[in-house]
Amino acid sequence: MKITKLLALHLALTAFILAGCSGDGVPWQGTPTAFGDRNQVIVVSDKSLWESPVADTVDYYFAAPYLVLPQPEPILDLMHFTTEEVSADPIKKQLKAYILVADMNDENSPTTRLVKSDIGPEKLREAKETTGYGTNVGRNKWAKGQLLIYIYGYGRDKLIENIQNNAASILERIQKEEDVRIDATAYMGGENEGLQNEIYNLFGIRIKLPSEYQKAIYDEDDQFIWVRKDTRDANSNIFIQKIKYTDKAQLSRDTIKAIRNRLGHYASTSIPNTYMKINDVDLPMFVKPVEIDGNYALEARGIWDMENDYAGGPFISYLIHNPKKNELIFIDGFVHAPGEEKRDHMQELEYIITHVKM
CATH class of the missing domain: 3.30.379 (Chitobiase; domain 2)
Structure with missing residues (x-):
């Protein structure tokens, strides 16, 4: 017990x-x-x-x-x-x-x-x-x-x-x-204020990141950043991307899946031609409308696999509409923790993401 x-x-x-x-x-x-x-x-x-x-x-x-x-x-x-x-x-x-x-x-x-x-x-x-x-x-x-x-x-x-x-x-x-x-x-160890300010300047959002989170990748052309926290038992990750809003059809199951699968190519292992993708064959991807800081959003939950390698884990994604800036903010949290329980890690990611201020 x-x-x-x-x-x-x-x-x-x-x-x-x-x-x-x-x-x-x-x-x-x-x-x-x-x-x-x-x-x-x-x-x-x-x-x-x-x-x-x-x-x-x-x-x-x-x-x-x-x-x-x-x-x-x-x-x-x-x-x-x-x-x-x-x-x-x-x-x-x-x-x-x-x-x-x-x-x-x-x-x-x-x-x-x-x-x-x-x-x-x-x-x-x-x-x-x-x-x-x-x-x-x-x-x-x-x-x-x-x-x-x-x-x-x-x-x-x-x-x-x-x-x-x-x-x-x-x-x-x-x-x-x-x-x-x-x-x-x-936040027992404090916050990474430098990284928080960088994300605010790049994406116009306030996200409260524990001090252990560090920047992994920033792609200016793709308006994308990947931050992560590595511990002995698990790796917790957050993707953020800014997307131009064109019409309400973007706020769909297909769109949130396509965005995540595309950004999954940033994640790979030491084996060539590996990338992360949604696995909605073994388990369904659940999608529902929610609100983030008063803004309409879609939430998606599911599992991911590493193509051409043996790795996987859970993810939670949010596609948030910011009408004031005529844009969408995509924020995704995922965990890689082989052999470990993952619920508590995912709850922490969900807490961080759902408390974002636009």
Whole structure:
């Protein structure tokens, strides 16, 4: 389990702190700070509920595959504890994010009693009299910096209906919390202000780049730049190109695919005649309209392969319309991390790109 090393470290630190005393011999007691890995969420429910179709519904929506990776990785890393397990172990109360799932018709359930205590009779009565289910958000119940999402229903069918209808908004709420953590970790070493200013002067956009990013290629004639961050485990890359806007037909699936495949020729390996291209045969390329800094854009997600060599990975592309300058800005993020998990790297790239200022 991913939690093991982090738990071990936290246990050691907790033991060290508790062993210390203040000047008058009283053990130090303070509100703990929540901890946990990125995308890790603790599901708290009764054992009987977790052995029912409710658990399958939770997994289906919250542990579905993250789009799009060469090998499946879940949107969230779920770990299940019963309410009794959480109550009995102080460490299990100090994790970062929780989803509490309760059948309010089961009055003998410890989880139901916990939800009743936290939510209060007024909100529960309103939920029962309207939809038969409800969701609420709590903060800092057992530790500072903690997020708790309560999902409850009057009967298991209503609980499943609740998850089906509200999973998207719940995931969005969790992602907002993750964005704060991504920002804190991505820019821990500062920003590459020189490269940011160069990109602003060339492309007229403000992109906040972590200090580790360096310029790989700049092609003035093609109005193209490639910046990258190399670590021991992964290479994270960003392509940026400025394109003249002619008509709305440019904002299409075919256009974003053609731009990316053309720019893929900038990337090659030591083997002759290698270049990067979209692989939408093994996995589909997903395209949808979005907004970037208030501007209409297309988002594309998929996987890439290296033609004539064995390499590949995920990508996310944005084709952004800037009507004030009558131009399109293409920004693409892709990862090469052989044998490594790629979700967290892609989330960081997505965060960097979607916070671009035009």
